[in-house]
Amino acid sequence: xxxxxxxxxxxxxxxxxxxxIEVWGPDLASLLAAASRGMYSICDxxxxxxxxxxxxxxxxxxxxxxxxxxxxxELLYRLEVDSTLFDAFEFDFGDGVADCRASGVRVVxxxxxxxxxxWEDVFVEEEPQSGVVRGAxxxxx
Amino acid sequence: MFNIDSLVKISGWEWEIxxxxxxxxxxxxxxxxxxTLLEQIQEDRSLEQAVNSATLPGLVGQVIVMPDMHQGYGFxxxxxxATRYPTGVVSPGAIGYDINCGxxxxxxxVPYEQAEPLLDKLADxxxxxxxAGVGVGGxxxxxxxxxxxxxxxxxxxxxxxxxxxxxxxxxxEEGGCLDGADTDAVSQRATERGRDQVGTLGSGxxxxxxxxxxEIYDSEAAEAxxxxxxxxxxxxxxxxxxxxxxICTEYTNSFQNVMKEYGIELPDRxxxxxxxxxxxxxxxxRAMRCAANFAFTNRQVLTDLARSGFEETFAGQFDDxxxxxxxxxxxxxxKIEEHTIDGETQKVCVHRKGATRAFGPGHADLPDDxxxxxxPVIIPGSMGTASWVLKGTAESMTRTFGxxxxxxxxxxxxxxxxxxxxxxxxxxxxxxxxxxxRAKSFAGLAEEAPLAYKDVDGxxxxxxxxxxxxxxxxxxxxxVIKG
Numbered sequence: 001x002x003x004x005x006x007x008x009x010x011x012x013x014x015x016x017x018x019x020x021i022e023v024w025g026p027d028l029a030s031l032l033a034a035a036s037r038g039m040y041s042i043c044d045x046x047x048x049x050x051x052x053x054x055x056x057x058x059x060x061x062x063x064x065x066x067x068x069x070x071x072x073x074e075l076l077y078r079l080e081v082d083s084t085l086f087d088a089f090e091f092d093f094g095d096g097v098a099d100c101r102a103s104g105v106r107v108v109x110x111x112x113x114x115x116x117x118x119w120e121d122v123f124v125e126e127e128p129q130s131g132v133v134r135g136a137x138x139x140x141x
Numbered sequence: 142m143f144n145i146d147s148l149v150k151i152s153g154w155e156w157e158i159x160x161x162x163x164x165x166x167x168x169x170x171x172x173x174x175x176x177t178l179l180e181q182i183q184e185d186r187s188l189e190q191a192v193n194s195a196t197l198p199g200l201v202g203q204v205i206v207m208p209d210m211h212q213g214y215g216f217x218x219x220x221x222x223a224t225r226y227p228t229g230v231v232s233p234g235a236i237g238y239d240i241n242c243g244x245x246x247x248x249x250x251v252p253y254e255q256a257e258p259l260l261d262k263l264a265d266x267x268x269x270x271x272x273a274g275v276g277v278g279g280x281x282x283x284x285x286x287x288x289x290x291x292x293x294x295x296x297x298x299x300x301x302x303x304x305x306x307x308x309x310x311x312x313x314e315e316g317g318c319l320d321g322a323d324t325d326a327v328s329q330r331a332t333e334r335g336r337d338q339v340g341t342l343g344s345g346x347x348x349x350x351x352x353x354x355x356e357i358y359d360s361e362a363a364e365a366x367x368x369x370x371x372x373x374x375x376x377x378x379x380x381x382x383x384x385x386x387x388i389c390t391e392y393t394n395s396f397q398n399v400m401k402e403y404g405i406e407l408p409d410r411x412x413x414x415x416x417x418x419x420x421x422x423x424x425x426x427r428a429m430r431c432a433a434n435f436a437f438t439n440r441q442v443l444t445d446l447a448r449s450g451f452e453e454t455f456a457g458q459f460d461d462x463x464x465x466x467x468x469x470x471x472x473x474x475x476k477i478e479e480h481t482i483d484g485e486t487q488k489v490c491v492h493r494k495g496a497t498r499a500f501g502p503g504h505a506d507l508p509d510d511x512x513x514x515x516x517p518v519i520i521p522g523s524m525g526t527a528s529w530v531l532k533g534t535a536e537s538m539t540r541t542f543g544x545x546x547x548x549x550x551x552x553x554x555x556x557x558x559x560x561x562x563x564x565x566x567x568x569x570x571x572x573x574x575x576x577x578x579r580a581k582s583f584a585g586l587a588e589e590a591p592l593a594y595k596d597v598d599g600x601x602x603x604x605x606x607x608x609x610x611x612x613x614x615x616x617x618x619x620x621v622i623k624g
Binding site: 012014015016017018019043044062065066069070073077080081083109110111112113115116117118119120121122138140141 | 212624
């Protein structure tokens with residue numbers, strides 16, 4: 001199942017025990033945003049759009065796949081502890097770090113639980129011809 | 142897809158992938174499965190994951206995979222690996238995010254036939270008392286000091302709070318508390334996630350189930366465990382919740398860089414590890430033990446809640462309402478144990494991920510009740526199918542580092558299960574078969590449909606033929622409470 005717009009999105013891949021998504025976008029920031037939507041779609045959250053929340057955080061990562069895992073792990077932690085779903089992101093990428101300003105809404109209910117973002121066959125790579133950034137990540141359910 | 146014709150056949154239920162299969166393998170992989178189970182197993186990547194796991198530094202003996210094996214992340218579910226202590230590595234991914242996910246069985250002397258008219262009331266009482274579902278907190282909200290006590294003292298904390306008996310602790314793996322837990326190695330984030338989760342089931346494949354003892358296979362062992370034909374039992378399956386997930390997440394993530402410092406290269410980043418005698422490895426072991434103790438306490442508090450629901454339902458109906466603990470055993474754990482390998486007794490870290498400890502008769506770690514018969518092993522079925530009680534054997538000690546399988550094992554993805562099964566239809570089907578269902582989410586129910594799992598009886602038969610555990614009793618579900 002393909003979701004989102006023409007230039008960025010996610011789709012779920014088969015996995016025996018857990019949940020795996022493929023994600024893509026025209027650049028790294030778009031890919032990360034698409035990955036967040038893919039992860040949230042697994043939890044199927046019910047949100048309260050009346051209040052918006054903004055949060056700044058810094059991620060350290062030696063490569064793009066690490067950044068994908070660290071970014072989603074941060075969102076998962078915020079989902080469980082702060083009951084917040086982020087739906088808009090601004091990134092400032094530096095050398096081995098990414099500063100992120102995330103804004104979103106409160107979550108009032110979830111249908112499914114993700115235990116963790118795993119490293120199993122996680123990758124982020126740029127297609128040489130098209131320049132599209134593509135990746136995949138697996139969640140422990 | 143892994144070609145099973147390339148496996149070395151040891152017997153009808155035992156196979157090997159030799160070290161010659163791939164140059165980076167440190168030890169062989171030993172698979173306990175029939176050819177039929179192998180044909181299911183080869184549909185996913187679990188055999189490839191077992192080969193990857195065989196590259197961990199410091200492995201001894203063999204990497205072992207059980208008949209319920211299936212693809213996990215990094216390390217296969219149903220896998221067992223032992224690394225030399227303390228120079229070998231510890232791998233958080235080979236233990237799992239849900240540290241000490243495990244199962245507990247309680248036995249009653251209440252007969253099913255006479256209790257049957259009250260089983261709906263019992264299911265309602267258990268659902269009301271035992272919090273289940275995504276993001277559902279428990280009745281306990283612990284202070285940081287209380288959570289530290291839970292993490293460092295395990296189920297003994299529940300004993301002091303009046304939610305356990307000495308007998309419960311004696312009939313729990315490691316007495317419900319792993320020594321060497323140290324909350325200094327646990328982050329504030331893990332503490333925050335765990336604060337209101339002691340005494341909660343969670344979601345996914347976690348459940349509380351009421352069962353009827355369907356058949357006894359070993360009367361001596363069953364008698365020692367308090368299991369009698371037709372009597373009701375209660376099974377609890379859950380783990381360390383967000384507390385354990387956060388600990389495993391943080392250490393697996395930080396070990397990505399730690400491996401580089403120690404010059405370790407592995408084929409899968411999920412297997413990230415550190416030498417046990419390194420500061421990083423020691424810290425992970427301390428934190429992992431905190432999560433293990435959290436999980437023992439979680440199941441103990443749920444036990445207390447289940448007992449009160451049982452007593453409320455059957456008060457005045459039966460003389461004996463005791464729910465005596467049969468055993469509590471971990472599925473995801475890393476433990477320092479002594480095993481005989483190539484004729485030499487060695488101290489090793491046994492990683493069990495989706496595998497159960499199954500110590501044989503005479504082992505010093507077993508309580509007096511079980512010293513002569515072997516450790517009880519609890520194999521949950523797949524909602525709607527039988528569960529099993531087994532016992533550890535002398536063969537499990539010599540062949541599998543005192544381990545056996547942990548359940549039926551998935552064969553179908555959650556997504557496919559939801560496409561093929563309608564949750565409400567499944568609940569109706571189970572109800573018609575006399576299995577009462579209390580579920581927070583019908584989608585979650587569909588994910589755990591019986592057709593998504595292997596035939597648990599086939600898994601148990603393979604275990605029995607392999608002699609890595611012996612049959613004691615078969616249990617049939619009569620009520621299921623799911624998140």
